Amino acid sequence: MVELQTPQLDAVFHALGDATRRQMLRDLAESERTVGELAAPFSISLAAASKHIKALESAGLIRREVKGRTHLCRLEPERLSAAHEWLSFYQRFWSDRLDELERLLREDDARRAPTPSVPKSKRPKGEK
Numbered sequence: 001m002v003e004l005q006t007p008q009l010d011a012v013f014h015a016l017g018d019a020t021r022r023q024m025l026r027d028l029a030e031s032e033r034t035v036g037e038l039a040a041p042f043s044i045s046l047a048a049a050s051k052h053i054k055a056l057e058s059a060g061l062i063r064r065e066v067k068g069r070t071h072l073c074r075l076e077p078e079r080l081s082a083a084h085e086w087l088s089f090y091q092r093f094w095s096d097r098l099d100e101l102e103r104l105l106r107e108d109d110a111r112r113a114p115t116p117s118v119p120k121s122k123r124p125k126g127e128k
Contacts, residue, residue, distance in 0.1 A: 008059075008060065008079070009082075009083065009086065011058055012079050012082075012083045013083065014055065015056050015058075015061055016059075016083070018055070020052050021055060021056055023041065023042075024052060024053070024056065024062075025061060025062070025075065025080075027041075028073060028075040029075055029077075032072055032073060032074040032075075033072070033073055034071060034072055034073070035049055035053060035064075035071045035073065038052075053071075056073075059079060060076060060078070061075070061076055061079050062075055062076055063076050
């Protein structure tokens with residue numbers, strides 16, 4: 001399992017905890033974008049977009065490069081990969097638990113299922 005320092009993991013999940021930032025990451029997965037391009041799909045100011053971008057930067061999820069007056073952002077997927085690995089433990093945990101629950105329910109259904117009875121008309125002569 002990936003060992004991330006708790007503050008790093010906290011920062012990643014804090015950044016992912018906001019729908020605007022998640023959409024910004026999705027957009028950056030397609031291509032690098034300027035701050036204005038990241039802000040465009042939302043009804044937010046450039047200052048508000050910059051705050052979201054700073055949260056993503058502090059989590060290590062994106063990198064911002066300043067070229068003159070243009071701030072170009074690009075995705076840094078390594079921390080997302082580490083967060084995914086951390087979450088994978090719980091995915092396996094719940095999959096195992098749900099598989100066990102399914103097995104127990106099937107056993108219970110099998111025990112409760114009535115045994116098929118043969119109608120009297122189909123029984124061999126002499127059987128009750």
